[in-house]
Amino acid sequence: MKNIFLIAALFISGICVAQDVVEDFQPSSVNQPGKQYPQVNSEGRVRAQISAPEANNVRLDIGGVKYEMVKDENGVWTGESEPQDVGFHYYQLNVDGASVPDPGTKYFYGAGRWGSGIEIPADDSNIYALKDVPHGLVSEQTYFSEITQSFRRCFVYTPAEYAENPEKRYPVLYLQHGSFEDETGWPGQGHANRILDNLITANKAVPMIIVMDNGYAYKPQTSGGGRPAMVFEEVMLNEIIPMIDKRFRTIADREHRAIAGLSMGANQTMRICMNNLDKFAYYGGFSGTSNYPSSDEINVETFLNGAFKNGKSVNDQIKVFWLGLGTKEPEPFPGSVGAFRNMLEKQGIDYVYYESPETAHEWQTWRRSLHQYAQLLFK
Amino acid sequence: MKNIFLIAALFISGICVAQDVVEDFQPSSVNQPGKQYPQVNSEGRVRAQISAPEANNVRLDIGGVKYEMVKDENGVWTGESEPQDVGFHYYQLNVDGASVPDPGTKYFYGAGRWGSGIEIPADDSNIYALKDVPHGLVSEQTYFSEITQSFRRCFVYTPAEYAENPEKRYPVLYLQHGSFEDETGWPGQGHANRILDNLITANKAVPMIIVMDNGYAYKPQTSGGGRPAMVFEEVMLNEIIPMIDKRFRTIADREHRAIAGLSMGANQTMRICMNNLDKFAYYGGFSGTSNYPSSDEINVETFLNGAFKNGKSVNDQIKVFWLGLGTKEPEPFPGSVGAFRNMLEKQGIDYVYYESPETAHEWQTWRRSLHQYAQLLFK
Structure with a gap:
């Protein structure tokens, strides 16, 4: 019963938890040199990762939706979005309420700020x-x-x-x-x-x-x-x-x-x-x-x-x-x-x-x- | 006694708390368009600010030193560094253990990453x-x-x-x-x-x-x-x-x-x-x-x-x-x-x-x- 309320609350607040993810993620083509995250899979899902050992709540904010990320035993948070359209999207991370660029990507000016971008491969790239x-x-x-x-x-x-x-x-x-x-x-x-x-x-x-x-x-x-x-x-x-x-x-x-x-x-x-x-x-x-x-x-x-x-x-x-x-x-x-x-x-x-x-x-x-x-x- | 230990601990861990700050801060010249923070004062101190309502600990990380920032009633964290040398410096923020670029600045490649920069005005600028x-x-x-x-x-x-x-x-x-x-x-x-x-x-x-x-x-x-x-x-x-x-x-x-x-x-x-x-x-x-x-x-x-x-x-x-x-x-x-x-x-x-x-x-x-x-x- 508690879970149902939690899911309902998440849904109402616009927060989604991605499921049934195809595990063929590759680093995005607009990552910083040597950075392994964010990654993109064949469905167009974005998987972000950030080390934030003391954080209580980390989210991936892309396409107007905030996706909950999950912390592992080393304090590294990982999470993925629903499939995104092909091409380029602006996005950001949210660490305990702070909206910040993902330190894994190069930065682009859009949405009125310099911030993170991700590239979803397209058939006509x-x-x-x-x-x-x-x-x-x-x-x-x-x-x-x-x-x-x-x-x-x-x-x-x-x-x-x-x-x-x-x-x-x-x-x-x-x-x-x-x-x-x-x-x-x-x-x-x-x-x-x-x-x-x-x-x-x-x-x-x-x-x-x-x-x-x-x-x-x-x-x-x-x-x-x-x-x-x-x-x-x-x-x-x-x-x-x-x-x-x-x-x-x-x-x-x-x-x-x-x-x-x-x-x-x-x-x-x-x-x-x-x-x-x-x-x-x-x-x-x-x-x-x-x-x-x-x-x-x-x-x-x-x-x-x-x-x-x-x-x-x-x-x-x-x-x-x-x-x-x-x-x-x-x-x-x-x-x-x-x-x-x-x-x-x-x-x-x-x-x-x-x-x-x-x-x-x-x-x-x-x-x-x-x-x-x-x-x-x-x- | 507890405070002495705290100060000693902060000192040993390389964390400083700035004091006696001259209140003539101006936005840095390499801020993003319209961004009021970070700011720099006539002593060359850097004052950073970020909204992170759910965070427990936010630090300004510049010149190899991490400076504690302080949260106000609206969840906005503010803090400043010791005076810095004139010219350009790379820096970052740390939000509950996550090292991230400051969303207030333009980004520069240095220290092996695209990250924040700040400009301390010089007499010969x-x-x-x-x-x-x-x-x-x-x-x-x-x-x-x-x-x-x-x-x-x-x-x-x-x-x-x-x-x-x-x-x-x-x-x-x-x-x-x-x-x-x-x-x-x-x-x-x-x-x-x-x-x-x-x-x-x-x-x-x-x-x-x-x-x-x-x-x-x-x-x-x-x-x-x-x-x-x-x-x-x-x-x-x-x-x-x-x-x-x-x-x-x-x-x-x-x-x-x-x-x-x-x-x-x-x-x-x-x-x-x-x-x-x-x-x-x-x-x-x-x-x-x-x-x-x-x-x-x-x-x-x-x-x-x-x-x-x-x-x-x-x-x-x-x-x-x-x-x-x-x-x-x-x-x-x-x-x-x-x-x-x-x-x-x-x-x-x-x-x-x-x-x-x-x-x-x-x-x-x-x-x-x-x-x-x-x-x-x-x-």
Whole structure:
């Protein structure tokens, strides 16, 4: 009877105890050098382990669920999660109420913090695998932004051939992260560089430059207080693009400039693209659209100042309008992307729609989206 | 009486309780965005804070000492260290026996792990401060090493003017990290890029390329087992230098190639330099020499195969032979560097010796060393 209450209490509090686990765990590919834990098995379960001899309660906190870990006679706690979707997930450990990174993993910025990540192997991990192919450079560019009065940073991918063709100029994709993430997302857990290295080697994508900046940009705080104004569009147009066109060998026209983003970044980049069709000819929205979070029918007269009102004009100007979504994404994403697609169809606007099988609002959806989208650019 | 025993026990076990603390703490400059803790005061004390409502014992573990933290009524633990030296230090928290990174800081690789770091402001932080000056690029180059049969990575600093002078070629400094660190040390906590950006802007250093690779390189493990052979010299000469000379606009001769390293890296790079004087004309040893850990008199007949036997020949070939050490470094560093200097003097070999005031075997010594050394290169 006591056990029934305990199980019920655990269930109600969102705590699960994993059972019937397949014992074929291997260390995660994003562990720190030499670290054996965390591990992942063929079901996609995550097994974490940490030495905490004096602790009373240690939990693995992943995918919004806390899993109880169990202590052995040496004070080492071990526990595993339910099977997780393939791809990359942020997670943490909880030691006697302290939420901390797992000391076994490398750290990634997401969910508004630098914290642990885990990689669940996918059948298509080939697309972002590190292979013995020519590798482009990922360059960190620090710059002072006059608009925000702050130092900012972007990462710039240049394809492997860039250094060997000193006269050649390249098209540019501006690629943005999501909310509570930063400019490290795409070159880090997103593997934008590996995806492009592999595509370019296979002749499936045109060699291109990719610029990954930080989507959070605010006017300097005034003494009056209040919430500072978001000025990312202004920074993108007046600071980032001119800097990239100056410091890299770009083809600086709209036909050779694409923009894309995931989630919040999809919303931001759609606005930037539609407000500046003289600057961009390709748009990619990964798990997001600018009508987010609404699922209501879109009023084309008012939405983005009527940018989609003239469907023929949009078709003439945008060479590829691309949307992607994971099949397991929660609302409001399917609803708002669905409402957006309805609008596009009603307006007769051509677009490409991709569904990432069995993935949610996470990086595997976005890696696949970039892999699909990049193949259509600048052709 | 009980308290006396407790204090004695704490003292014996290396646990300290800080007292008489100056209350002018500010968040550390390497905290995660928006995080208020850890903080540092004008004495250089570190104050850490973490919510751990169910914990019995939380400690701040820094500089080889564990400091007890104290819990408040909300389950938040706070505690501070004794004053620390200026500059960067690795540290961790200990929650009921679990050694974990502090969730308040960004993470750095050192002490053989990705973990927390803290920055104690220094009077000369100006040398590595992020300023509104032209910023060079820090580029991540992934490559497959045939020698080690593994993927490796280096970071390459190119000065701000590099992109704007497409015909100009540059000298190269190969700059190595210490033991239990990796290629992220110099572009991360070492701030090699900022130090050079500031020096180049002030016309105190020649614009140069800096290559920061990983000093750990082993032959692939054979089935026979045993410890794999260290082959960093082979990787440096046959893979890294040719790759850099191919992919970057270098001046590929000995007069335009320098090598330096810290601690283990000083030892490694001295061997590489002296074994390959046809490749390098500048050497920098930061807190290390190849006679480490010995303080014994050096036998010039046998040391590094007699590389220092002919002092005049060394003087003719090496344009700058540079050594640096912190005044607070523990043995065996002062002893072995001292024995090495005695040998140089006996052989009549010219060298520059720098002492970093009031710093130990840590990054502030090495930032200052790079700042001094870089000013003497390629002139």
